[in-house]
Amino acid sequence: MKERYISIASGNVTLSAILHTPAKDNATDTHDTGVLIIVGGPQYRVGSHRQFVKLSRFLAMHHIPSMRLDSSGMGDSSGKRVAFYQQDTDIEAAITSFLQHCPQLSNVVLWGLCDAASAILLQLNQHDPRISGAILLNPLVRQQHNHATVMLKHYYLKRLFNRQFWRKMLGGDLLLRLSISELWLAFKQRNAKQAPDTQLLMTNERNYVPLMLHGWQQFNGHVLVITSGNDLTAQEFLQLCTSDSAWGNCLQSAQQQHIAPANHTFASKEWRTQVEQYSADFVLHKAK
The missing domain is CATH 4.10.860 (DNA Excision Repair, Uvrb; Chain A)
Structure with a gap:
């Protein structure tokens, strides 16, 4: 396994990322699908309890290249920190860089936890043919x-x-x-529903949830959803999928895994290992 630092130009900022690739002598076994790990929340590419580092190393052991990205203003990336619903430019630049550094790849799977999963669904509105799949963990769909x-x-x-x-x-x-x-x-x-503001040109905190749904509905690739049983964010997402038929249809069309005792970040070795295995199996199955 090889790990190296990558610098990525994204608009007026420079993003930092770590590229993980399988060992050189296993290059012929490397799959044509890579995993781009999108980081959300106030953290950087290592992740809570080194979750993203361990995930990338696990994927590399299974001959799956991956990249861990610091979005604008986070970690070692320059610029001003952007909200998760404004990450489209960073994600597009990271995909381009990932494919350039790994020319054997033909497509990528986007992987994200919480608001990073939300950012991924928003990104699907861009109709990017390079994105063949999405792995969503406890997506944030916070509505009052x-x-x-x-x-x-x-x-x-x-x-x-x-x-x-x-x-x-x-x-x-x-x-x-x-x-x-x-x-x-x-x-x-509970009953004070607000009409979604989807007419605005810019995605914002008021309209991002319906735009997430739109991105999911028009996506033709594969989706894996992993949820925790001991997490309010996951419960909000599952509640929305139960109460809204459009969300429910999207969830039913996806592969689903639920880890009942897990917390929001899958903080134990057992839960983390399950997430790693589910993620690798999803990519390997897609690559066949």
């Missing part, structure tokens, strides 16, 4: 009413059956009173 429903069902309801909760309430705990206020606000917000 949907978030309120999930909080009521998976957070506040559990607290009502917690002995510590009632002990604090009877003791007049200030933080508890604030929590109850949040509960009432969540209850009011």
